[in-house]
Amino acid sequence: MKTSFTIYTLLLPLLFLLTSCDLEQEVEVKLPPYKSQLVVECYLEPDKSLRAVVLESVSYFNDPELPLVPDAEVFITHNGKTIKLPFSPIQNKETGKYYTHRKNEKLNLKPGDVVTLEVKDKKGRHVTGTTTIMNQVPIEAVEWKFNEKNKAYLLTSYQDDPDAENFYRYMVHRDSLSNSSQRDFVSSDRLTNGQRVSYGSGYDYEQGDTLVVSLFHIEQQYYDFLSSISDARSANGNPFAQPSRIVSSVKGGIGIFTNLSYNRKTVVIEK
Amino acid sequence: MRLPAFAVYFLCLFSLVASDVFAQSTYTISGYVRGTGGEDALIGATVSVPELSTGAVTDARGFYTLQLPEGSHTLQATYIGYESATRTIEVTDQNLTINFALLPANSQLREVVIEANSLQQKLNASQMSVETLTTREAKLLPALFGEVDLIKTLQLKPGVQSGGEGASGLYVRGGGPDQNLVLLDDAVVYNASHLFGFFSVFNPDAVESVELYKGGFPAQFGGRLSSVVDVKMREGNKERIGVTGGIGLIASRLTVDGPIVKDKSSFVLSGRRTYFDVFTRQINRIQEGKEDFNRIPDYYFYDLNGKANYKLGEKDELFLSGYFGRDFFGFNDADFQFRFDWGNKVGALRWQHKFNPRFQVNTTLSGSSYKYNVSNKIDVFSFNLSSDIRDLALKTDFSLILDKGHTLQFGAMATRHDFTIGRLNFDSDDDRISFGAGNDYKAMEAAAYVADDFQVSSQLSLNYGVRLSAFNSGGKTYSALEPRASARYSLSERTSLKASYASMMQYIHLVANSGASLPTDIWYPSNDYVKPQRSQQVAAGISHLLGGGRYLITNELYYKWMHRQIDFRDGANLFVNDNLEEEFLFGKGESYGKEVYLEKIKGRTTGWLGYTLSWSYRQFDDINDGRRFPTRYDRRHDVSLVVLHELSKRINLTGAFVYGTGNAYSLPVARFAFQDVHGKGATVVPVYSDRNSFRLAAFHRLDLGLVLKLKPKRGEADLTFNAYNAYNRRNPYFVYFEQVKDEDDNETLGFRAKQVSLFPVIPSVTYNFKF
Known part of the structure; x- marks a missing residue:
């Protein structure tokens, strides 16, 4: 669970409220010679x-x-x-x-x-x-619940294996996998080892939405790689973040070599 | 545990001086110097005996002590902004208590002329590397949004840097913001800032003075590596009720003080609150329903300070001090309730007992806590995250003046710490989701110290001592001896040489990797895995009085070694993590530099010029491939110029100019395209290389201020006009790289660097009153 800097992104607008808008300017930065990898x-x-x-x-x-x-x-x-x-x-x-x-x-x-x-x-x-090669972890249930505004939240549940350290990637796509994912995060079982885990959502869905829900059972090296990508991206432009190096799963260069073992369910949100 | 050595030292020191205790050849004259009405203690007032060319300066409690031979002497008490007072005394066969009450020099606000310790006193003290600032000084200087802040004013002193534009964090001699011991009337304050560190928690109306020790630490202080920030709250007027206040751009203050029992007991109560939330709520209401409208979150902070004192008799006095502050941030929507609040609670009860004018003891019972709480409720889901630290501390400090130039300070302290780290609850109303995390830790910290301030001759004075500290948490005990020493040698009446050595231990650590003072920074105890931090610092300097004693120039060199420094793994999760210690990395640090300080404290034009040349590095095996890297606030050159000029009785002009080498900063050197498993095309991922290998542009800024004294029918009042960043310099806050895209087809055209600045010129006006 990465709750970390979402808190500060909420606070940031407040900061900039104090200031006028003309506070960004293009600057020249000289980068050192770089040897491509x-x-x-x-x-x-x-x-x-x-x-x-x-x-x-x-x-x-x-x-x-x-x-x-x-x-x-x-x-x-x-x-x-x-x-x-x-x-x-x-x-x-x-x-x-x-x-x-x-x-x-x-x-x-x-x-x-x-x-x-x-x-x-x-x-x-x-x-x-x-x-x-990883084994699949089955999605036990994909459920949803409407509020009075006819918006639904989604609840995806699975059982974590207590005898192993597990890492997951959870993705939700609207309509088709070729669209950008609507939700995407990685998670470890550090706080939920052996439990039946449920991922919730906001009230983001409406009647008739087709959702492709994927639960990837991933290797730690993939978890580390994805986390480092996300940290490196958020370090560019966040004065509070510590810069993060990319944690590659490969040696001798940058990148990821892993396998995708996932369980996928397609649901249509109905009342 | 090397207790025997310590015990032997302790005993030796006592046997060395014990015989002197009763062999009295001179008599002690002591007392307080206060303003009329027994109001605030006057700190740094001079009590002199002109015919003997001797004198003393009052301490933070307005107390002075003099040794005089038998005979008739004239005592003269002086303090800038006050009429001098003279008393003739007969010293026969006993110690005397002589108190002074000085009349203000005129009926205007007392914030007239800058005055810390006298320059001669500074030159003669064996203590070096200390900066003193009074609220009176700070109030004259220009401030961001007109909000006077003593901590931020300290950043204008050499060797002290801010964490970023407008921030109130202190980086002292290459140390981190986690390495400052912040004390409010002897109680520890854990997070001394509001709102990202833009404001410190110290309401200037409630504070009398601040002392900042950068090195040569006295033995009574310990527990942090790099500095001691000793904040003293002011005392209430013992004769009549007074009201002080101010109305500013973003906050207002109100202070009431007065006697509880006349001449015996007084109180001061001070409050402050910001009001941007009042405006932002209005904006939200007006904009409600408009398209593309994003609600502005609510934010405010407030703090309350109180102090009461009660004179039990000639020899005993009680002081009760308290602080309570909260920051509140809220964001509410129809199905979204986000709340984030944080703050400190501090309380201290001090009992001062004087056995005789030469021997006194202060015993303080204090409590301190810092807590943050983040909660979010989205319909049926609720999320709550909080951390806190709670302290209960008892300490006692003795001060004993002996003959032959010895003054002994000794004492002991014990603190019980309770930590709650990352207490998380995540639930849904229907119980389908429920999980929690978090840890509780307990710890005990204790210390004993002894130090001797020894006036060897009129040329040489020494201060040497030792502190024994110990810490226990989770079944693991650490202890250490922390030797301290400083010396002053006068080459002439105008020139003195000083040197010091201090070893410091730090047993609790701040879990923070942002470089800013964030409310979610939390303290963590040493344990089996996380060992205490340690530092050693040597400093040497020369002080010289110029221009017939009107200027003092000080030049200090320092070198500091820091062991078992703490940083965190790349991508460390510091918020919700039951195995937080796995994220810690340990390394070492060193910093060194030179500080030049020229000051003038008397006359119509006063102020100072400070220059710092410094280096600050860290080295961790798992950061930067094990290579040493500069800290973010490694600042090669740092200049500050502060000028205060009394144009007339009614108008004061002030200016402050700062210049600093740009912060060391990490920027990506390269990028690569990442496609991911699904999705459309590639996205850009930055590649960072060496830590802090870039420099932001240099920082410089001029602040101007004007204090105009008004003539109200009752009491006193002034208008303070400020222009922060007067020439509207765009100082860099951070730099990022962005992708330039074609507006029509979203095609990437190239990449460029953007610099973000925080504050343009900010004019402000504050109305201050007192009656």
């Missing part, structure tokens, strides 16, 4: 073909173009078998999603399997990562 994003899913994104990190004020690394080679190893994902960039026009390396091959993944990733390029950069 490989940035890898690769998620394994059962029964899905292998896809990865390999890009580079760039100095902040560089031009906004996608820094492709055509000479990067991507290898995935599972059960002693190594598969090479060739460089073959593709972007889905509708969703905007893109991949740089892909191979139309599916892995037979079972919980507990260990899969490794290796990325190399001609500059000698070398990124490695490991993921252990």
Whole structure:
């Protein structure tokens, strides 16, 4: 649960109320020379073909173009078998999603399997990562309740396993997964170990809404990575936040290599 | 535990001086210097014997002590802004008590001329690295929104920095804001700020003076590494009822004081409240129902100060002091009730007993608590988070004047701490959701000390002592010896050399990683895993009187080592965490620098010029890849110039200029595109590298003030005009990077840096009255 800085974002308008508006100005900041690192994003899913994104990190004020690394080679190893994902960039026009390396091959993944990733390029950069396939945690119930204004809140419940340290990612999409998520957060079972956990919401929903509710059972390395992304983003522009470095799950570069094990329910909100 | 060594030292010191106690060759003349009507104690008043070229200066209670031989002597009591008083006394065969009541020099407000300790007294004291500020000084200086704030005025002194524009946090000689021991009439205050630290909790009408120790700490103080902020509340008028107040831009103050039993007992009661909530509620009401209207949350703070004293007899006096303050922040909607409140409660009862004019004891029983509470209710869901610290403390301090130039201070204290850390409840009315978190801890802290102020010769004076401190929490006990020493050597009547050493321990730690004084900062005890912080500081300096004694220039060098410094892991969760100690990181720190201070305290033009050259670093194995990094407030150059000029009897002009090297700051050096599992296209993630490796632009600002004394039919009044940031400098508060997007197709065009400033020029006017 990250309640942390929401409190202060509520207080901030008050602060700026005290001041006039003309208090922001563009300034020149000289950044030190930056050596680009490989940035890898690769998620394994059962029964899905292998896809990865390999890009580079760039100095902040560089031009906004996608820094492709055509000479990067991507290898995935599972059960002693190594598969090479060739460089073959593709972007889905509708969703905007893109991949740089892909191979139309599916892995037979079972919980507990260990899969490794290796990325190399001609500059000698070398990124490695490991993921252990997670089991699903079933969503036991998705319920909702209307108030007198005909708005409903959503309650999603599941049972946490008391014998393991667990991490979750919870997402709610309206209508389709290709829309931006309406809710998205990560959580650990530190305060709720072994309990039946329920995630509530605000009165955000109306009759007829179609909601796709996903509960990802995630690895700690993925939890750490997502948390650090969120911390780093909120540090840019929040004078009270301590800057946060990205906690990558891969070594030798930046990025995440993990597997997606989720339980998903689609509900239509009805009275 | 090295108790035996301590005990031996204690005994030696006593046997050394015990024989002197009764071998009296001179007599002690002591007493109080007060304003007429027995009102406030006059701190820093001089009582001198001109024919013997000797004298003393009153302490924070207006008390002085002199050693005089037999014979007829003329005592002269002087205090700027008051008529001098002269008394001729016969010293025969006993100690005498001589009190002075001085008449104000004119019928105007007493805030006339700046006057702390006299410069000669400062030059001669063996104590170094101390700054004294009275409310009278602070009230003349320009202030943000016209709200006089003693803590913020202290930031104008060399070696003391603010946490950010307008903030009341103190960063003393490279130490953190968590390393200041803030005392209000001997009781600890845990969070001395309102609203992000923009205001300190000390209502100037209730405060007499503040002393800030930056180094060379006297042995009676301990428990924090970097400074002691000793705030003394003023006492009520013993003869008649008086009312003081002020109406300002954002807050008003009212103080009533007077006798309870004439000449025996008096009280002072002071209150202050802000009123932006009154305006914001109106704005909300007018804007209600308009589209795109965001309600402005409610915010206000108030505080109450009270002090009463009762003279039990010639030798005994009781003082009862209290403080209660609250900040309240609320945001309500039809199905949303957010409430956030925080504040301190402080109370102290001090019993002062004088065995004889040379030997007195002060015993104080005090309580202090700080609590914050955040609650939110969204229909059936309720969320509540709170933390607090509660203290109960007993301490006793003896002061014994011996012959042959020794003055002994010794005493002991014990504090019981109760902590509640991150108490969380999250429930729904139908009980479908219910979970809680939080921890309670108890701790005991104790200390004993002894120190001897020894006037070896007219050239040399020494102050040496030791403090033994101990702390117990969760079955773990720590103890330490904290030696303290300072020395002064006079090269001439106008020049003296000073040096000091102090070792300090800190057993409780502030859980905060924001760099600002936030209400949610909470204290945490040392335990098995979190060991106490320790610091050592050496300082050396030279003081010289210039211009026939009208100016004093002080030049001090210091070096401070800090061990077991605390920071937090990247992304640490400090709010709701039952295993908070896992977020702690331990490292070390060092700071060093030079402070030059030139002051003038008499005449129509007074003020000071301070310059600090300093460095402040921390090193943690798990931050910045183990490399040393500058603290956010590592400030290479810091200049402050304060000038007060009495234009006429009715008009005072003041100006304060500050310049500081920009704060060290972390900025992303790079970025990468992150697509995530679903969603549309990529978003930008910043990549941070070295901690605090950038510098914000330099900070500089000029504040101007004008105090115009009015001539009301009754009492006294003035109008204080202020211009904060007079030349409207856009000082950097923080810098961030933003994505520049095409307005039509939302395409990213590039990236740029934006600097945010907080306060433009802010004019204000305050009406002060007294009758």
